[in-house]
Amino acid sequence: xxxxxxxxxLGRYLPGxxxxxxxxxxxxxxVDKRTDGLRARIHRANGIRQRxxxxxxxxxxxxxxxxxxxxxxxxxxxxxGIAASxxxxxxxxxxxxxxxxxxxxxxxxxxxxxxxMQVLTASGVCASSIAALDxxxxxxxxxxxxxxxxxxxxxxxxxxxxxxxxGVEDHLDAHFLRWMLSDxxxxxxxxxxxxxxxxxxxxxxxxxxxxAHEHEVCMRAGLDGPTAVAGRxxxxxxxVATAEKAGLLQIxxxxxxxxxxxxxxxxxxxxxxxxxxxxxxxxxxxxxxxxTNAFRDVVFDALSARVPGMxxxxxxxxxxxxxxxxxxxxxxxxxxxxxxxxxxxGDTILLAVPESGRFSFGFAHLTVVAPRRSTR
Amino acid sequence: MTSTGISTEASAETVExxxxxxxxxxxxxxxxxxxxxxxxxxxxxxxxxxxxDAGDVTVADYQRLLHNLRQQxxxxxxxxxxxxxxxxxxxxxxxxxxxxxxxxxxxxxxxxERDYVAVGGSLEALRAGRKNLGSQAxxxxxxxxxxxxxxxxxxxxxxxxxxxxxxxxxVWARRFQEVxxxxxxxxxxxxxxxxxxxxxxxxxxxxxxxxxxxxxxADAIVTCARVVARLYVMQLTELDEI
Numbered sequence: 026x027x028x029x030x031x032x033x034x035l036g037r038y039l040p041g042x043x044x045x046x047x048x049x050x051x052x053x054x055x056v057d058k059r060t061d062g063l064r065a066r067i068h069r070a071n072g073i074r075q076r077x078x079x080x081x082x083x084x085x086x087x088x089x090x091x092x093x094x095x096x097x098x099x100x101x102x103x104x105x106g107i108a109a110s111x112x113x114x115x116x117x118x119x120x121x122x123x124x125x126x127x128x129x130x131x132x133x134x135x136x137x138x139x140x141x142m143q144v145l146t147a148s149g150v151c152a153s154s155i156a157a158l159d160x161x162x163x164x165x166x167x168x169x170x171x172x173x174x175x176x177x178x179x180x181x182x183x184x185x186x187x188x189x190x191x192g193v194e195d196h197l198d199a200h201f202l203r204w205m206l207s208d209x210x211x212x213x214x215x216x217x218x219x220x221x222x223x224x225x226x227x228x229x230x231x232x233x234x235x236x237a238h239e240h241e242v243c244m245r246a247g248l249d250g251p252t253a254v255a256g257r258x259x260x261x262x263x264x265v266a267t268a269e270k271a272g273l274l275q276i277x278x279x280x281x282x283x284x285x286x287x288x289x290x291x292x293x294x295x296x297x298x299x300x301x302x303x304x305x306x307x308x309x310x311x312x313x314x315x316x317t318n319a320f321r322d323v324v325f326d327a328l329s330a331r332v333p334g335m336x337x338x339x340x341x342x343x344x345x346x347x348x349x350x351x352x353x354x355x356x357x358x359x360x361x362x363x364x365x366x367x368x369x370x371g372d373t374i375l376l377a378v379p380e381s382g383r384f385s386f387g388f389a390h391l392t393v394v395a396p397r398r399s400t401r
Numbered sequence: 402m403t404s405t406g407i408s409t410e411a412s413a414e415t416v417e418x419x420x421x422x423x424x425x426x427x428x429x430x431x432x433x434x435x436x437x438x439x440x441x442x443x444x445x446x447x448x449x450x451x452x453x454d455a456g457d458v459t460v461a462d463y464q465r466l467l468h469n470l471r472q473q474x475x476x477x478x479x480x481x482x483x484x485x486x487x488x489x490x491x492x493x494x495x496x497x498x499x500x501x502x503x504x505x506x507x508x509x510x511x512x513x514e515r516d517y518v519a520v521g522g523s524l525e526a527l528r529a530g531r532k533n534l535g536s537q538a539x540x541x542x543x544x545x546x547x548x549x550x551x552x553x554x555x556x557x558x559x560x561x562x563x564x565x566x567x568x569x570x571x572v573w574a575r576r577f578q579e580v581x582x583x584x585x586x587x588x589x590x591x592x593x594x595x596x597x598x599x600x601x602x603x604x605x606x607x608x609x610x611x612x613x614x615x616x617x618x619a620d621a622i623v624t625c626a627r628v629v630a631r632l633y634v635m636q637l638t639e640l641d642e643i
Contacts, residue, residue: 028584111521168584171521217520218460218581399459401452 027166032226032391034107034214035360036100038093038178039347040079049204052078054187060200067204072318076207076348080182089123090180091132097210097356098137098174105214106222109139113170116145116161118153118177118352121184133176143170147352150244151314152233152380153177154211154352155387159231161215171217177352178210184246184276192270199275202244205316206276207348211356221396224370226363229390230302236289236384243279243286244381251279283316283381287323290379293386298331302390305332309372312341312362314354314379324377341367354378355387370395429609429619433560433626440561440630444569447637453573456580460520463577467517467590469640471527473536474513476543477562478506484547484555492551498608502559502601513590520587531643535636542632546625553618556608557626561633563601571595 046068050056055064079088094117102109115134122129130144143164147157154177161173183189185203219225241251247259249271255261262268297303311328315321321342329335341362350357355378362368370393378387414420425432444450449466452458485499517527532540546552574591577583585592608614614622 026578026583026585028587029582166584168519168586171519217584217587221459397459399452399462400457 028168028217030162030165030215030217030228031219031394032213032228032359033216033220034101034103034105035212035356035363036097036102036104037209037211037353037357037360038096038100039077039209039357040088040093041077043075043346044078044207045075046073049076051082052080052084053182053185053203054084055190055203063197063200064204067201070317070319071205071349072321072345073205073207073348074345077209078182079180079208080186084186084188086180086183088180090119090121090178091123091129091136093180093208093210093353094119094129094133094176094178094212095136097178097212097353098133098176101174101176101212101214101360105216105220107172107214109137109174112139112142112172112174114143114145114161114164114173116147116157116173116175118147118149118157118175120148120150120153120179120181120351122146122148123180143173149352149385150380150382151351151354152378152382152385152387154355155231155233155376155378155389157352158213158215158228158389159233159387162228162231165215165217168217173215174212175215175356176210176212177350177354177356179206179351179353180208181206181276181351182208184274189269189275193275194270194272196272196275196277198277198280199272201278201280202276205349207350209347209350209353209357211350211353211358211360213356213359219394219397224368224393224395226359226368226374226391227394229373229392231387231389232297232302233387234293234385236386240282240285240384241279242383243282244276245383246276247273249273278381283320284323286379286381286384287320289384290377290386291324291327293388294328294377295331297388303375304373307373308332308335308339308375310339310341310362310367310374311335311377312355312358312374313377314358315342315344316349316381318344368393424616424620425623426616429614429622430606432619432623433557433609436557436561436623436626436630437564439627440564440634443630443634444637447634449637449640450573453576453580456576458577458580460581463581463583464517464520464522465640466637467513467520468522468527468530469533469536469636470590471510471513471517472530472532473540473636475510476540477509478503480540480543480547481506481555481559483544484552487548487550487552489551492553492613494613495551495553495556495608498604499555502604505597505601509590512593516587516590520583533636534639534642535632535634536639539629539632539636542628553614554621554625556605557622557624558629559601559605560609560622560626561629563605565633566594566597567599567602 117130117133128146130146145160147153158175161175259268259273343361372393374391376389481503488496570591574588
């Protein structure tokens with residue numbers, strides 16, 4: 026028999042002051058006429074109104090990715106009222122840590138402190154958040170650890186700055202993410218018991234699936250074409266500078282297949298309904314990560330057609346105010362929904378994280394539970 | 402001394418009507434069965450077990466129970482080993498049984514410690530713990546009994562403790578799992594005893610029904626079982642009382 030896992034604390038960290046759309050170019054550079062036009066068009070489409078960067082006006086990185094992660098974990102620990110020394114496991118999700126070696130979670134643990142603990146680095150893109158959550162939840166359910174922390178954090182701004190674009194072969198598909206991604210971290214505490222003083226989020230199940238077997242890469246960096254070929258990744262060039270000049274250190278998005286991604290995500294959702302994992306009559310909240318409001322409308326319309334009584338009050342996203350923070354997004358959204366009192370005991374919550382990288386999807390189903398009370 | 406010898410001299414009722422306890426010459430297993438019935442009734446009144454039965458426990462209760470049990474469980478293989486060393490050559494089979502039993506119990510506390518850590522307890526704090534008042538009494542009594550020459554009475558202690566493991570621990574484990582949603586990985590100690598002690602109880606029954614248990618041995622076994630039953634209840638009742 027496995028134990029049950031509960032999310033008992035949530036935290037987030039968004040570096041610096043919010044940056045409005047009109048100030049984004051001052052941070053990232055890229056103020057030529059053509060770039061201005063692209064930026065305005067992308068901003069209009071994605072609906073993001075403000076975002077956060079761990080980057081100053083001179084383009085210098087102000088904090089490490091591991092620091093963003095630690096701040097978010099500390100916020101979640103404080104929400105729960107426990108210390109890092111109470112954790113048995115740390116699962117970290119990020120698209121790109123600060124270092125090439127060692128793993129991101131080792132660096133986060135080193136900075137966080139606490140005691141000896143299991144660490145896991147889930148690398149990938151947005152859905153690595155769900156992979157990290159799944160690992161922590163699974164180990165808690167096995168009874169291997171009473172408490173674990175999960176964090177998703179991203180520091181993509183250093184990849185988006187003008188210096189990554191100057192003198193680099195021009196790729197239009199690198200601009201889509203440049204004016205979309207931003208920095209931040211979100212964290213959750215996972216425990217085998219609900220917290221005693223306020224409601225917790227019981228994790229009913231977690232699912233992650235890759236459809237890479239039938240899709241080429243969509244969001245990528247480090248390769249020069251649609252497929253990986255020996256000798257042609259960023260690590261195979263004569264030197265890294267040459268790879269950079271060829272555009273291999275830009276994060277690029279095959280925007281033409283994004284409609285296909287949305288359709289595939291909805292098909293995965295339907296499969297979960299079909300398997301009985303989602304009860305459409307009892308789905309109270311949907312928190313879906315998406316890169317742009319254009320997809321919000323596609324997904325929301327599709328869900329409204331399926332979920333009885335689905336309206337905007339049951340849909341939550343803070344993309345517009347917190348930006349697209351990749352692997353951190355779902356925790357940053359969950360934290361805000363939790364903190365602002367959207368959830369009541371008995372409510373069910375679906376977390377959905379589509380990842381364009383090479384078509385993968387993460388889902389988690391939560392139920393809000395009241396504290397367990399003893400009469401003695 | 403034969404049973405006939407005892408019964409002829411046992412009618413000692415006083416003029417005032419006081420009748421001292423009479424030797425019980427029922428079969429040993431029947432007498433132990435009565436001891437067990439009485440023990441179960443006493444266990445049913447133990448507060449933490451009543452709460453468990455009612456589903457009114459927290460993880461802190463489970464941690465408390467493990468913490469208290471651990472301080473006495475670590476003595477288990479010690480007193481069994483001491484008993485083994487006090488059996489002479491005429492009790493060679495009992496010595497063999499005690500030695501192998503001591504070996505089996507020797508690593509028992511490690512299961513408990515693993516469970517305690519798996520539900521969020523600190524191993525250092527657990528190992529630094531002290532026996533509660535009931536555990537003090539139980540352990541003290543067992544070391545005393547085990548220190549006697551040919552301590553056959555200790556079989557009575559095993560009857561109670563192994564019986565508890567075989568018939569109660571598994572039920573407690575399942576109930577804690579049901580109420581608190583614990584993983585199998587968090588209830589090793591109690592769940593293991595259900596199987597292991599059922600096996601031990603079988604071995605014990607074979608010894609208890611063998612010819613070598615005479616009336617005096619049977620009396621010692623029953624008395625030890627009754628004392629241990631009461632002290633075990635005390636151990637479970639006096640939680641954290643040190």
